[in-house]
Amino acid sequence: MTARLHLRALALGCSLLLAPAAGSAPAASKPAAPGVSIASIEAQVYDRQQGAVVAMDAASDPYGMNVDAFIVVKLQGTYDGSAPLKLKLQATAPKESSEAGESPGFKVTQTRELHALAEKGVTQVPFLIPYVCASKVKLTVTLTGTGIKSSKTLDTSFPCAE
Numbered sequence: 001m002t003a004r005l006h007l008r009a010l011a012l013g014c015s016l017l018l019a020p021a022a023g024s025a026p027a028a029s030k031p032a033a034p035g036v037s038i039a040s041i042e043a044q045v046y047d048r049q050q051g052a053v054v055a056m057d058a059a060s061d062p063y064g065m066n067v068d069a070f071i072v073v074k075l076q077g078t079y080d081g082s083a084p085l086k087l088k089l090q091a092t093a094p095k096e097s098s099e100a101g102e103s104p105g106f107k108v109t110q111t112r113e114l115h116a117l118a119e120k121g122v123t124q125v126p127f128l129i130p131y132v133c134a135s136k137v138k139l140t141v142t143l144t145g146t147g148i149k150s151s152k153t154l155d156t157s158f159p160c161a162e
Contacts, residue, residue, distance in 0.1 A: 036077035036085070036117065038143050041154040046070040046128060062161035064133045069158060071127040073141050075114075078121055085114040085145035089127045093134035093158070106132050133160035 045059045046052075048066040059067045071089060079085060088111045095105035108129045117123040135157050142151040 036075055036079045036143070036145075036148060037150055038141055038152040039074040039076040039122070041139055041141055041152060042072045042074070043137075043139060043154065043156050043158075044070045044072070045131065056159060064131050064158065064160040067131045069129045069131045071129065071139060073125045073127070075117060075123040075125065075143070076121060077117070078119075079114075079117050079145065079148075081146040083146050085117075085143060085148065087112045087114060087125055088142045088144075089129075090140045090142075091129055091137060092140075093132065093137045096135060098135070103133050105134070106130070131158055134158045 043056070044053050045056050046068045047054050047059050047061075048068070049060045053070050061067060069091070071091070073087060073089065075087075088109065091106070091108045093103070093105050096103045110127050110129065112125055112127070114123070114125065137156050137158050139154040139156065140151060141153075143149070
């Protein structure tokens with residue numbers, strides 16, 4: 001009987017050694033869902049003559065010369081992924097004619113890699129694209145990364161004097 005008692009005590013001792021300690025950290029769980037999204041898209045003008053970002057109607061040249069479209073994408077949230085986020089801007093406008101003349105239309109795509117976002121939760125990412133007069137401009141921004149895929153569209157215009 002004592003041999004059986006010793007074996008039972010030994011088995012109980014081994015099981016206690018192999019069992020996780022009470023109050024220890026839980027096993028690693030899946031990472032939290034990404035907390036970053038596209039908050040807004042803003043279109044302005046970079047006036048090369050003034051050397052400043054201005055409202056579209058405040059450019060020094062009313063015909064779209066010496067200006068670039070300055071697009072700011074505002075991201076909301078934080079990101080702790082190991083791979084960088086990719087932010088893609090696609091700007092398109094159809095070919096059109098007006099009293100001001102022919103507009104050839106355009107399609108511009110730019111991509112930015114974001115290795116870090118602002119600690120306060122709001123990150124503003126600038127894009128600079130050619131300014132071509134157009135009454136219908138579609139700006140589409142796509143954000144991708146580990147577990148993230150979202151997009152947002154802004155319908156606007158790049159006006160010029162007629």
